[in-house]
Amino acid sequence: DVVMTQSPLSLPVTLGQPASISCRSSQSLVYSDGNTYLSWFQQRPGQSPRRLIYKVSNRDSGVPDRFSGSGSGTDFTLKISRVEAEDVGIYYCMQGTQWPKTFGQGTKVEIK
Amino acid sequence: QVQLVESGGGVVQPGGSLRLSCAASGFTFSSSAMQWVRQAPGKGLEWLAVMSSNGNFERYADSVKGRFTISRDNSKNTLYLQVNSLRAEDTAVYYCAAGWQCDYWGQGTLVTVSS
Numbered sequence: 628d629v630v631m632t633q634s635p636l637s638l639p640v641t642l643g644q645p646a647s648i649s650c651r652s653s654q655s656l657v658y659s660d661g662n663t664y665l666s667w668f669q670q671r672p673g674q675s676p677r678r679l680i681y682k683v684s685n686r687d688s689g690v691p692d693r694f695s696g697s698g699s700g701t702d703f704t705l706k707i708s709r710v711e712a713e714d715v716g717i718y719y720c721m722q723g724t725q726w727p728k729t730f731g732q733g734t735k736v737e738i739k
Numbered sequence: 740q741v742q743l744v745e746s747g748g749g750v751v752q753p754g755g756s757l758r759l760s761c762a763a764s765g766f767t768f769s770s771s772a773m774q775w776v777r778q779a780p781g782k783g784l785e786w787l788a789v790m791s792s793n794g795n796f797e798r799y800a801d802s803v804k805g806r807f808t809i810s811r812d813n814s815k816n817t818l819y820l821q822v823n824s825l826r827a828e829d830t831a832v833y834y835c836a837a838g839w840q841c842d843y844w845g846q847g848t849l850v851t852v853s854s
Contacts, residue, residue: 723840728786
């Protein structure tokens with residue numbers, strides 16, 4: 628199985644400051660069709676997960692543009708340009724290139 | 740808007756069974772792959788199973804293979820997960836998700852395995 632490793636696991640941030648989460652995969656996530664199926668999900672406290680980013684860098688509809696995804700191969704990053712109070716929660720990366728799909732351990736974003 | 744509503748969870752004894760349902764609306768269910776993902780209390784996300792739009796393709800996580808069965812009824816816009824031989828470690832919130840890359844998620848249904 629593809630192992631997804633996130634860092635850090637805990638990320639205290641000051642409101643208005645940037646935040647960055649790393650996600651590394653144990654194998655390349657480039658699929659045979661040329662796409663890289665790496666997604667990012669946000670889970671606010673008490674809520675179900677919501678997808679923010681798909682195929683590395685594509686924002687889902689309604690996702691604020693302060694969220695951005697980047698990376699390639701085995702190394703990926705989710706960035707929040709200016710953290711707002713509503714961004715508190717746990718963020719997960721997920722690879723959808725190989726079966727079984729696998730998630731990172733999650734990164735807890737909290738306000739300092 | 741897309742809506743996924745899970746049901747069927749509850750408290751069940753070890754070795755017991757449940758059938759979870761996921762009622763879909765707001766999109767073309769019959770054209771969408773569907774998945775199940777679970778989250779144990781205080782833990783991360785674990786992918787469980789997927790079924791293609793026409794039901795011809797399915798895959799399972801090793802942890803549930805042989806015990807869980809995914810199915811769908813496109814005439815009812817509903818996804819199912821039959822969960823058998825339940826163990827304490829299957830206690831979790833079970834989510835259904837639409838799309839090959841888990842585009843949309845439901846609110847989840849809690850399964851508690853306890854004697």
